[in-house]
Amino acid sequence: MSVRTPGAARADLVADTALALLAERGMRGLTHRAVDETAGLPQGSTSNLARTRQALLELAVRRLAEREARVLRLHEMPDPRAGADSLVDALALAAHRALTGNRELTLARYELALEATRRPELRAYFDAAGARFREQLTTLVTGLGSTDPERHALSLIAWADGLMFSCVAGSFSARVPGVAEVRADVEELLAGMLGAGKPW
């Protein structure tokens, strides 16, 4: 086999095009025909690969998880015992990487997350991915000495998620913060969580 299984390359092309359309035109812009045209495929190709709309969405979600894992790389974080500073660096870098250069993926993710609200089959994917992510982060903050790791992980995720949303669709007006700013944010977040009492 050249790639994986015959038709896998085409499936990936269709899925990537679907993600691009989602980002560019939203949920109403994602149609079988639009994918065909945008991908330069003959009419009917997408409809044939993913018969129903549900199938098309699942294809897109699977591909999204695949591509996001590649930019996040949370599994190769430094050991917390090797010094908190390097972990802060790594987290800030990961957050900044997620912020820049893949606005398309981020937008598509929010579109699909909203849709998953109403489609249990999609829901499952997001819940699974979210749970895995949360566990990894929980381990990390535990290693840093957090006294309430689950809550802290959740709070960190909320912050990062909100930051990404702001950058692509929110209050930032497309002014993405630099690495330094993100690093300062992460550092303060962790400082607050890891014990320094209230300074007032």
Add this chain to the structure above:
Amino acid sequence: MSVRTPGAARADLVADTALALLAERGMRGLTHRAVDETAGLPQGSTSNLARTRQALLELAVRRLAEREARVLRLHEMPDPRAGADSLVDALALAAHRALTGNRELTLARYELALEATRRPELRAYFDAAGARFREQLTTLVTGLGSTDPERHALSLIAWADGLMFSCVAGSFSARVPGVAEVRADVEELLAGMLGAGKPW
């Protein structure tokens, strides 16, 4: 005049129904006809009140801003000089209020925010509301002694936004955190920002 101007009650009904549909069925579920049916209005009413889809969306956004301002009440925050504790309380309460009991409004907001990405006319509304919000929060953290108020306000907004998103569509699996948890989060966030150095 009984309400404001003739037809205002009907306009509000249509807008509220549009928001409900957005939350329940997403952007693809919001159509002129669906609004008519859901609101129990005769066919064509919505189409007549908001001729184009763009007009319908603008109606919904205007109504959204109106209703959200009512639940947030950021303008009646206590003076920071009256003690940081009471401000933390107020912020936590506001965040928790936004989290509970109006999932519908929150979902609709994210749907519209995503759509605003592609519609400059909607964009304007969100940008304006976001800027106002950011300024108020900047003033608050300035009063608390922040050394980088703009960045801190942005970070707080990101956190709150992400928290709301997680609650309605994300990693929480519909498990909304209680007031106590939200308060602890806010307290730690502010503690980290307001100077306690890194404890590692």
Add this chain to the structure above:
DNA sequence: TCCAACGTACTACAGCCGTAGTGCGACGGG
């Protein structure tokens, strides 16, 4: 060599969507 299976291309169709046009009835000013 032949045939079964599969990916692919193309067509068909019923249903829904956004938008425009039009007639009607009520309310208010002159």
Add this chain to the structure above:
DNA sequence: CCCGTCGCACTACGGCTGTAGTACGTTGGA
């Protein structure tokens, strides 16, 4: 009292959408 104005109900229509059906070429195994 009369007429203009405005909101409202209803209909029409061109276009697009999701999905099913089917015919074709190729590839791999018996």
